[in-house]
Amino acid sequence: MFDQIKIVLVGITHPGNIGAAARAMKTMGLSQLALVQPKQFPCAEATARATGADDVLAHAQLFDNFTASIQDCHLILGTSARQRSIAWPVLTPRACAEQTLTIPHSKVAIIFGREHSGLTNQELDQCHAMVQIPTSQSFGSLNVAAAVQIIAYELRMKSEELQVTPEGNLKKNSLVIPASAAAMTQFYQHLEQTLIDIGFLDPLKPRRLMRRLHRLFNRTQLIDSEVNILRGILTAAQEQCRRHKP
Amino acid sequence: MFDQIKIVLVGITHPGNIGAAARAMKTMGLSQLALVQPKQFPCAEATARATGADDVLAHAQLFDNFTASIQDCHLILGTSARQRSIAWPVLTPRACAEQTLTIPHSKVAIIFGREHSGLTNQELDQCHAMVQIPTSQSFGSLNVAAAVQIIAYELRMKSEELQVTPEGNLKKNSLVIPASAAAMTQFYQHLEQTLIDIGFLDPLKPRRLMRRLHRLFNRTQLIDSEVNILRGILTAAQEQCRRHKP
Numbered sequence: 382m383f384d385q386i387k388i389v390l391v392g393i394t395h396p397g398n399i400g401a402a403a404r405a406m407k408t409m410g411l412s413q414l415a416l417v418q419p420k421q422f423p424c425a426e427a428t429a430r431a432t433g434a435d436d437v438l439a440h441a442q443l444f445d446n447f448t449a450s451i452q453d454c455h456l457i458l459g460t461s462a463r464q465r466s467i468a469w470p471v472l473t474p475r476a477c478a479e480q481t482l483t484i485p486h487s488k489v490a491i492i493f494g495r496e497h498s499g500l501t502n503q504e505l506d507q508c509h510a511m512v513q514i515p516t517s518q519s520f521g522s523l524n525v526a527a528a529v530q531i532i533a534y535e536l537r538m539k540s541e542e543l544q545v546t547p548e549g550n551l552k553k554n555s556l557v558i559p560a561s562a563a564a565m566t567q568f569y570q571h572l573e574q575t576l577i578d579i580g581f582l583d584p585l586k587p588r589r590l591m592r593r594l595h596r597l598f599n600r601t602q603l604i605d606s607e608v609n610i611l612r613g614i615l616t617a618a619q620e621q622c623r624r625h626k627p
Numbered sequence: 628m629f630d631q632i633k634i635v636l637v638g639i640t641h642p643g644n645i646g647a648a649a650r651a652m653k654t655m656g657l658s659q660l661a662l663v664q665p666k667q668f669p670c671a672e673a674t675a676r677a678t679g680a681d682d683v684l685a686h687a688q689l690f691d692n693f694t695a696s697i698q699d700c701h702l703i704l705g706t707s708a709r710q711r712s713i714a715w716p717v718l719t720p721r722a723c724a725e726q727t728l729t730i731p732h733s734k735v736a737i738i739f740g741r742e743h744s745g746l747t748n749q750e751l752d753q754c755h756a757m758v759q760i761p762t763s764q765s766f767g768s769l770n771v772a773a774a775v776q777i778i779a780y781e782l783r784m785k786s787e788e789l790q791v792t793p794e795g796n797l798k799k800n801s802l803v804i805p806a807s808a809a810a811m812t813q814f815y816q817h818l819e820q821t822l823i824d825i826g827f828l829d830p831l832k833p834r835r836l837m838r839r840l841h842r843l844f845n846r847t848q849l850i851d852s853e854v855n856i857l858r859g860i861l862t863a864a865q866e867q868c869r870r871h872k873p
Contacts, residue, residue: 433766
């Protein structure tokens with residue numbers, strides 16, 4: 382069940398943190414690690430801090446951009462320490478584990494950002510929801526490997542809980558596997574083009590509109606049949622424009 | 628409430644772990660640290676890894692034996708990675724938090740042992756119960772600071788649960804109050820009319836399409852500004868149709 386869960390570390394500068402994160406993952410039974418633009422990797426310090434979890438490091442996938450790292454995933458959850466002003470759905474680590482483990486047969490990415498600045502808004506835009514680890518209000522400086530440890534711990538707690546409950550629990554949500562990131566990318570391109578065609582979006586003006594629409598539809602976790610309906614609507618709107626053009 | 632909780636680290640050999648444990652504590656709001664026979668303390672590496680939690684290190688109590696470190700405590704909980712043959716009562720980290728925070732006005736010690744060997748049986752004999760963090764059966768090598776992080780996280784989760792007040796809950800999410808039912812009704816009417824206008828919905832055919840769109844947008848919990856954006860898009864699509872009608 383944990384093979385479907387990918388931990389994605391974005392822009393980590395201290396290799397020790399990568400090793401510590403790998404160890405944190407392995408203690409809880411996770412093995413799928415992806416690294417986006419690590420400053421230094423592979424690295425002796427990472428291996429040293431992994432202390433026995435070097436197999437996780439050896440199998441880590443390397444990516445040079447964030448979008449590429451999540452293409453095969455159906456549910457993308459971004460961790461964040463800060464309160465953001467914009468309305469992402471916010472999950473606790475416990476709710477994150479619940480969401481992750483009750484969607485069977487689909488790949489989930491849980492994203493951790495840079496040591497000092499976390500994830501960018503552009504990266505969070507590609508997430509379905511934000512996971513916020515509760516911290517002290519006066520000192521929220523959680524180490525990235527410690528954050529991985531907490532999330533992985535909650536996944537383990539939840540999986541142990543699920544193993545003692547009837548299978549019915551898992552079947553419940555089998556119809557609501559979210560669309561893949563690739564399908565969502567195509568949907569957003571179609572949406573953007575349609576908004577241009579109907580004159581709602583000026584491609585020369587800033588893209589805050591698309592960011593807001595990304596956030597809106599990402600947090601909905603569209604399933605394939607819904608993406609098809611929405612793209613059908615977009616096509617119908619585009620045809621209206623074309624039909625009447627001289 | 629956290630002033631009554633003391634984290635006791637016994638026989639730590641790597642000073643970096645002491646610093647990381649202090650940071651883990653402070654992120655979750657804990658401040659009382661006791662060190663029993665640390666190999667090296669104070670130490671620059673500990674301070675470096677504490678990254679801003681150096682006040683926790685500065686106020687740490689030093690002891691040369693375990694018994695002395697717990698004299699002022701009323702509840703003593705020892706963490707252990709291994710299954711012990713002797714029948715201590717075993718708590719999960721969550722149950723540990725529950726026990727710790729529901730015993731008012733008494734000092735609690737949570738004990739973490741040596742990096743390689745943990746706590747001795749003689750030390751565990753002085754504990755009221757054992758706390759076991761669930762780990763993978765094939766790799767249970769949890770870093771001591773990571774263990775502190777998990778225990779501290781569960782304490783924070785539990786304390787927030789105990790403090791939950793209705794106002795607090797509402798304030799936290801004040802930016803994401805969903806649009807009113809009235810606004811949603813108007814939105815769905817506007818959506819339906821637009822789908823008819825662009826020829827995507829045949830009003831004489833059954834309404835399963837609208838039900839699916841209801842479900843999709845209802846679970847998103849649109850906020851007012853998002854309803855405005857979507858209605859703006861609908862209006863733009865309708866204008867395209869009207870402009871070109873004879």
